[in-house]
Amino acid sequence: MKWHSQSIFLSGGAFKNWNAALYEWLKIRQKIFLRLYMMAVVYEFVWRMLHALLHLQRTILSWFRISIWNWNWRLWRRAVAAVQVPAVFGFQNHTYNNKKSCGRVRWKSDGKSLEKLPLHVGLLIAEEEPRYTDIANLVVWCMAVGISYVSVYDNQGIFRRNNSRLMDEILKQQQELLGLDSLKYSVEFLNNSNDKPEQQVLSCQATVKVLSPDDGKPGIVTAAQKFCQLVEQQQQRSTDLDVNMLDSLLRGTKGMPDPDLVMKFGTVDSTLGFLPWHIRLAEIISLPSHINITYEDFFSALKCYAGCEQRLGK
Amino acid sequence: MSSTEQSKTKLNQTPTTQRMSWIHKGELTLIERLSANILKAGPMPKHVAFIMDGNRRYARKLHVERQQGHTQGFDKLAETLRWCLNLEIREVTVYAFSIENFKRAKDEVDGLMELARQKFSRLLDEQEDLEKHGVCIRVLGDLTLLPLDIQKLIAQAVLATKHHNKCFLNVCFAYTSRHEITNAVKEAAWGVEQGLIKPSDVSEFLLDECLYTNNSPDPDLLIRTSGEVRLSDFLLWQTTYSCLVFQSILWPEYSFWNLCEAILQYQLNHQALQKARDQHAEARVLQQLEADRCCAADLLQQTGLGKPVDPQLRQEALQKYTAEREERVHSFLTALQEKRDRFFTDLNKGFIASAKA
Numbered sequence: 258m259k260w261h262s263q264s265i266f267l268s269g270g271a272f273k274n275w276n277a278a279l280y281e282w283l284k285i286r287q288k289i290f291l292r293l294y295m296m297a298v299v300y301e302f303v304w305r306m307l308h309a310l311l312h313l314q315r316t317i318l319s320w321f322r323i324s325i326w327n328w329n330w331r332l333w334r335r336a337v338a339a340v341q342v343p344a345v346f347g348f349q350n351h352t353y354n355n356k357k358s359c360g361r362v363r364w365k366s367d368g369k370s371l372e373k374l375p376l377h378v379g380l381l382i383a384e385e386e387p388r389y390t391d392i393a394n395l396v397v398w399c400m401a402v403g404i405s406y407v408s409v410y411d412n413q414g415i416f417r418r419n420n421s422r423l424m425d426e427i428l429k430q431q432q433e434l435l436g437l438d439s440l441k442y443s444v445e446f447l448n449n450s451n452d453k454p455e456q457q458v459l460s461c462q463a464t465v466k467v468l469s470p471d472d473g474k475p476g477i478v479t480a481a482q483k484f485c486q487l488v489e490q491q492q493q494r495s496t497d498l499d500v501n502m503l504d505s506l507l508r509g510t511k512g513m514p515d516p517d518l519v520m521k522f523g524t525v526d527s528t529l530g531f532l533p534w535h536i537r538l539a540e541i542i543s544l545p546s547h548i549n550i551t552y553e554d555f556f557s558a559l560k561c562y563a564g565c566e567q568r569l570g571k
Numbered sequence: 572m573s574s575t576e577q578s579k580t581k582l583n584q585t586p587t588t589q590r591m592s593w594i595h596k597g598e599l600t601l602i603e604r605l606s607a608n609i610l611k612a613g614p615m616p617k618h619v620a621f622i623m624d625g626n627r628r629y630a631r632k633l634h635v636e637r638q639q640g641h642t643q644g645f646d647k648l649a650e651t652l653r654w655c656l657n658l659e660i661r662e663v664t665v666y667a668f669s670i671e672n673f674k675r676a677k678d679e680v681d682g683l684m685e686l687a688r689q690k691f692s693r694l695l696d697e698q699e700d701l702e703k704h705g706v707c708i709r710v711l712g713d714l715t716l717l718p719l720d721i722q723k724l725i726a727q728a729v730l731a732t733k734h735h736n737k738c739f740l741n742v743c744f745a746y747t748s749r750h751e752i753t754n755a756v757k758e759a760a761w762g763v764e765q766g767l768i769k770p771s772d773v774s775e776f777l778l779d780e781c782l783y784t785n786n787s788p789d790p791d792l793l794i795r796t797s798g799e800v801r802l803s804d805f806l807l808w809q810t811t812y813s814c815l816v817f818q819s820i821l822w823p824e825y826s827f828w829n830l831c832e833a834i835l836q837y838q839l840n841h842q843a844l845q846k847a848r849d850q851h852a853e854a855r856v857l858q859q860l861e862a863d864r865c866c867a868a869d870l871l872q873q874t875g876l877g878k879p880v881d882p883q884l885r886q887e888a889l890q891k892y893t894a895e896r897e898e899r900v901h902s903f904l905t906a907l908q909e910k911r912d913r914f915f916t917d918l919n920k921g922f923i924a925s926a927k928a
Contacts, residue, residue, distance in 0.1 A: 296608070304612035311839060412847055470851065473811065474775050475858065481756040481778060485770035488760045495760035500749045505757060525843045526836060530811045530851065537749060537804040541815070565800070570671020 304337030308452065315524065319545060324334035365557055371563040377406035379468075382547055383532050387415060389423055391547050393430035395520075398555050400463040401435060406513045407465050412529040414469035423467060467512060470530040477534055480506040485497055515539065518562045520555075522547035529558035540565050593693065594700050595646075595653040603827050607658050611832060613838045618662040619655060620813070623648065623798030625821030628825035632821070643823040645690060654827050656704070656738060657711045658834070664741040664785060666805045670716065670750060684718060687744065691724040698731055707736025711783035712746030713754070726918035735897055741787060748807040755781035758907055767903040771866055772896055775855055780904050784809055792837045794830075796822045812848040814840045867892040 485494040630640025758781040796821035816833040
């Protein structure tokens, strides 16, 4: 009896101890979980603040850039207005024409002043809403500076769908920026059909091509299918294929050389599917936006390209 | 002390055993851990690719031998892998040696091959450590261009770590992206030769699976050091929607903060890239459906007798064709995987045989 009551007393005591220990353990666990939860909340808060600051910085910089451009434009207009007031009728036109012809001469000499000029420039527009006038300006500047091949690309195929609008804009800007000399700078627009280009030009100064994501990986798939068909027809063996053969299958008959320089416009840091095979050695220079792009910004990118040294593995 | 002197002192202080190891023994400092935790609150890249450029310029800067620059570069790789593990980045791909690099001076190439020999042998010694951390090592490239003994070492390393699955290190050795893509097309053509697939079965998905990187997802982030702003024939197919970060620091001087900066840039681009990737994936599905529809329609026309086909029959034919195509592709990919495994096991058998002899 005594033993029984003792054991009950002991087990009751043990039970209480065990209960107390469990309670302590649960309290500690709760504290740990609470601490982890609070830390996670703090880290997330700090991360959000950091990203908010970075976005703010980006917005301020782009606002600043646009303000400076607007300010410059207003200054230029005031200067022109100041000249116009005492001017004779013809003087105004003369000044305007002078500025344009100065630009043309300068562009040509700028191109010659660079150590190296790219043969083919790819304009990668990584922005949501493209402005055709600005892109046309870029294409015409490329031609004026002496670049022979220009391709225009966007991730959603907008330019491909609005091909003719872009071409009209380019021709219009060519007239406006190059004036009387525009006949010397003839443009050949390459499209993907196998017909010969309609414009027969005596001296083709520049070739412009409009590209979309379909020219990237799907282009490689098409070339692969072509080769596989040859293998199926037993005109080739699978082991015959090498890099040069695939390259010529991809290039087709109206091949352009590989882009030496990709000018990327926009804040997205990616090639977004632009000609993956062809850009293996292309320098990728980023510019914040193509909207209201100035010739100076464009030329600074070319200067940056001229300073790059390619060792080609050596 | 200038940064050059600081680097030189650090070079002399690191113990030799640590200098050779693939797994860096070191933990993050408190402030590094805090920053890592803050970054991890946002989207983190699951697969990062590195172009480890700048070893030779680093050696010139410190007035040491080129070979030391490369050795330092390897040590930095081990350290970077440790940082990636701490940041829970489970897959890393590095550009160790390009096919174009064979054009370099003979003594430099021989030096690099010797470094590779040492590192892959060391790997075999560290197998327990690798097993503990679950590191799977893959070597991507045209291995037949390498000396046979290195091929055998690589085969051993790859087979020994094949079943580890906690984290993955892909070393691109004797690699260029154009060779990789050409090889993928060759494999597809081999499939056609063997009668396993038809030319019309060749698609983006199929070529994805024929690349050396078929077991890895596309990199989320590509980092190139030393200030160059080009891809130099590295993962051209796989990085079409990756975040590209070009940093001017030389590779042997890379720091944890440089890595954090790159990840931050990835986080800023994450939404836009995700959107672009999703659009591309949708377009791909539609293209495949359209291609299947054309093929099914062609088949129907061939088997039909010039009679107009009703939509129900067309739909059934399309489903049947798609199922058959997927079946063909699946058996081709199985055969391809077996072919690849056989390459390594044959090399390994040769290695064991020559070791016994």
